[in-house]
Amino acid sequence: MSSTKYTLDRMEDGYAVFLKYPEEEEQIIILQSAMNKPVVVGDRVQIEEIDGIYHIDILREETEQKKADIQNLMDRLRHKHQ
Template identity: 35%
Template structure:
């Protein structure tokens, strides 16, 4: 029997000492820390992902559109900050 949890969205905040540190997407108050060895995907800081558990193992799906949107949002904020000076 296969078991799978409903996926949750997270943003990869950083990779710290062999651990992925995720922040809950759009409510960055919750943090999830997973050893890099637990996930088979190559992730980059800033990736928006959907994480779920299948048969007692973490699975990840990179959400390309959400990642691009977040990158544009960050770039726009940085540009606004530069223009204030």
């Protein structure tokens, strides 16, 4: 597997479910114990599989920008309904 960007969608039953960025239609499911570091839901990451270990690189800047975009959208929606 080459290095590809994903967004962590959810954690369930010891597995991390990532959606491929940017379309988020394709998913990859990885056993948490096979990852080299912990991640949290919403993190944008780059994943590279080497010898059965998934090397996760958290893209902090992209993650923060995505969270800010979502917060701005939520704020606009809240003000629209007032």
